[in-house]
Amino acid sequence: MLPIIPTDFTPWASLAGGVLIGLSAVMVMAGFGRIAGIVGITIGSATGGDRGWRLSFIAGLLAAPLLWLAVSGGFPEQSVSANLPAMAVAGLLVGAGTAIGSGCTSGHGVCGLARLSGRSMVSVVTFMLFAGLTVFVLRHVIGGGV
Amino acid sequence: MRPVLGFLSGLVFGLGLVLSGMANPAKVLNFLDVAGAWDPSLAFVMGGAVVVSFIGFRLSWRRRSPILMPSFDLPQASDIDRPLVTGAALFGIGWGIGGFCPGPAWTALPMLAPGTLIFVPAMLIGIWLGRQMKTTPLLRSA
Numbered sequence: 001m002l003p004i005i006p007t008d009f010t011p012w013a014s015l016a017g018g019v020l021i022g023l024s025a026v027m028v029m030a031g032f033g034r035i036a037g038i039v040g041i042t043i044g045s046a047t048g049g050d051r052g053w054r055l056s057f058i059a060g061l062l063a064a065p066l067l068w069l070a071v072s073g074g075f076p077e078q079s080v081s082a083n084l085p086a087m088a089v090a091g092l093l094v095g096a097g098t099a100i101g102s103g104c105t106s107g108h109g110v111c112g113l114a115r116l117s118g119r120s121m122v123s124v125v126t127f128m129l130f131a132g133l134t135v136f137v138l139r140h141v142i143g144g145g146v
Numbered sequence: 147m148r149p150v151l152g153f154l155s156g157l158v159f160g161l162g163l164v165l166s167g168m169a170n171p172a173k174v175l176n177f178l179d180v181a182g183a184w185d186p187s188l189a190f191v192m193g194g195a196v197v198v199s200f201i202g203f204r205l206s207w208r209r210r211s212p213i214l215m216p217s218f219d220l221p222q223a224s225d226i227d228r229p230l231v232t233g234a235a236l237f238g239i240g241w242g243i244g245g246f247c248p249g250p251a252w253t254a255l256p257m258l259a260p261g262t263l264i265f266v267p268a269m270l271i272g273i274w275l276g277r278q279m280k281t282t283p284l285l286r287s288a
Contacts, residue, residue: 005172007185014187017166018194024159025195026202031151033212033219036159038249043273053152053214060156061252067157068164076164078254079172080261086243091251091265093240095272098248100280101233102221105247106159108234109192114199115220122226127238128178134242135178 004139005079025111028057037107039098097127148214160253166191169253171245171261178242229285233276240272 028036032053038061045054069075081087098104101123103112108127112120160169167173167187176185211217241247246254246265254262279285 004183007173007176010187011190014166014190015194017162018191020162022195022198024155025199027155029203030206031214033215053148056149056152057156060153061160064160065256075257078170080259084264087261087264088268090240090244091268092272093236095269096276097233097237099273099276100229110195113196123234126234130235130238131178131242134239
């Protein structure tokens with residue numbers, strides 16, 4: 001985990017970013033009739049039929065910071081923990097948890113809530129609660145981060 | 147047309163992640179740190195995305211079928227079962243450690259931070275493991 005780096009409250013940029021994410025989910029629904037869940041798209045890009053649009057979607061995700069770089073002259077602001085063992089554990093948990101729980105922040109959090117899915121509401125409450133508790137323990141109980 | 151719309155959807159999604167701050171783990175961890183350096187910005191991401199999707203999905207569903215596919219294919223499960231809750235809990239713990247969920251991890255990859263270069267392959271291994279574990283008796287729903 002990272003040391004605590006203060007960040008600015010950015011309601012307008014975050015709202016605009018959220019609108020873009022919602023727009024993308026609508027593009028996937030209107031065009032393909034599917035849920036824009038990133039884990040589902042990742043799994044579908046490696047297995048089964050209909051891999052083409054999913055591989056293209058991931059290419060689009062990867063292209064976003066490069067387009068940002070080309071337009072603004074710099075990469076977006078970002079601080080990623082350099083604690084590599086902790087990041088490996090985090091990646092394993094995120095991958096396994098979203099595969100077992102059939103969705104992540106996009107599939108359950110955005111698309112599921114927009115569909116008023118009861119399963120997604122339970123998922124969102126659960127992962128928010130556990131994420132909050134994890135940060136609380138790492139920052140305020142153990143302290144100082146991993 | 148499918149690869150073109152796929153790419154554009156991914157690009158718009160990725161730009162949304164970058165603009166909103168979701169692709170910055172420091173911002174995500176501060177959003178989750180209600181008792182400390184709380185930055186509530188990311189509630190606005192979720193709010194904006196859900197409202198746009200809520201309306202856009204219903205407009206999309208007015209058509210008999212999606213534009214580029216023969217039919218809609220939406221999740222049908224409705225049970226609140228053990229894999230759903232266990233998986234979400236594990237995901238939450240990982241999200242709280244690293245500050246990355248799957249979309250932002252992909253989008254952050256070209257920026258080549260060492261933590262991201264470890265996180266993404268670990269996440270892919272985790273997805274593979276999770277798909278194996280989902281069929282074990284411990285997690286199979288009763």
